[in-house]
């Protein structure tokens with residue numbers, strides 16, 4: 001008999017009487033079991049800049065939902081993606097390890113038949129044994145051939161595009177029997193014609209269900225799919241990984257958002273992602289599971305087509321603009337509201353943090369670079385970062401306020417707390433700090449097989465990001481016609 005039935009039985013309204021002792025005990029047991037295994041949602045934007053949210057300083061892009069999420073949660077100002085490009089960044093998020101340890105390329109494309117090493121242990125593989133339902137909705141980018149797909153790596157289901165939205169299709173891709181073919185495409189043409197750039201497949205689990213994917217509706221469809229997943233799993237712990245493929249170029253948005261942002265098409269795409277986040281928070285509240293769900297919003301790397309002031313550089317560089325990301329964490333009742341954490345943290349920390357919160361264990365047979373950052377999340381303005389050093393690929397390191405670049409051009413030292421834009425090289429004034437950080441970088445580079453001091457030009461990684469030069473000029477002025485915020 002449920003509670004309402006019991007109240008009817010004794011002839012009293014639900015509000016007029018407290019539940020009997022046995023029923024209260026049952027409810028308590030249910031809620032404490034729920035509290036023991038929290039839900040996790042990671043909303044991961046693609047190529048979104050540090051200052052492209054209202055709560056991080058955007059003036060032209062409207063993000064009321066994410067701003068409210070920050071007002072009700074914790075905003076992290078010194079949060080890093082661990083790599084300045086897509087596949088490498090996602091590797092760090094999924095494994096808790098710097099990608100340099102794993103052998104993953106910076107960016108995989110549709111011609112690559114390999115993905116993230118099958119020996120790596122992924123976050124959902126730690127959560128599954130703890131009873132979690134797991135899903136990826138969005139862009140995967142850790143290998144598109146069957147053995148590397150999310151469904152083989154600990155996720156129960158997958159809906160999304162297998163790599164970046166500016167790539168194309170693998171002519172050998174597995175096609176669903178009921179595939180939706182658009183733009184006059186046929187199976188024969190997929191198999192025989194040279195793949196057309198920016199026409200990407202949409203997949204469900206391990207098969208292509210739409211080609212070319214209608215990119216204007218993807219953010220909307222990901223959101224609907226996310227709400228379905230959350231609703232279907234409201235009574236058990238779940239991990240939803242929601243890596244949007246926007247606002248990566250080519251930017252797109254559904255009709256409701258197209259042409260609406262003062263920041264142009266890029267702003268439209270970000271504003272739709274903001275709407276999406278709002279719908280997800282609303283769903284959690286409606287289902288009454290918001291107090292048992294940790295939601296995190298961040299981005300995989302810096303912006304590609306514009307700059308990220310006040311940071312220097314963008315996507316593809318190890319300047320702050322390439323790897324420092326906007327980050328918001330929200331968990332009503334468990335995380336404080338409206339607080340700011342300015343300690344070093346990053347996506348590598350999510351695996352150990354989720355593992356601990358879920359009662360699971362991180363892999364013990366390999367180095368895990370991420371740390372449990374629950375102390376920072378729960379006490380954002382009091383706790384200190386667990387990272388003595390944070391490494392930017394293999395050519396830069398940060399410790400406390402100090403950031404050292406060490407590459408072919410020599411050594412540069414910046415005090416990020418005083419100079420967030422990396423404009424004043426203070427290496428000459430602080431030789432002791434330079435030596436200490438060089439020692440850290442040498443030790444790390446040795447461990448991951450790199451040669452200290454031989455990497456790249458200042459602030460840039462070796463890989464040229466997808467045929468375009470990374471932003472490397474000081475962030476003074478955005479290119480003409482591109483949004484600055």
Ligand SMILES: [Ca+2]
Nearest residue numbers: 046047086300
């Ligand atoms: Ca990216």
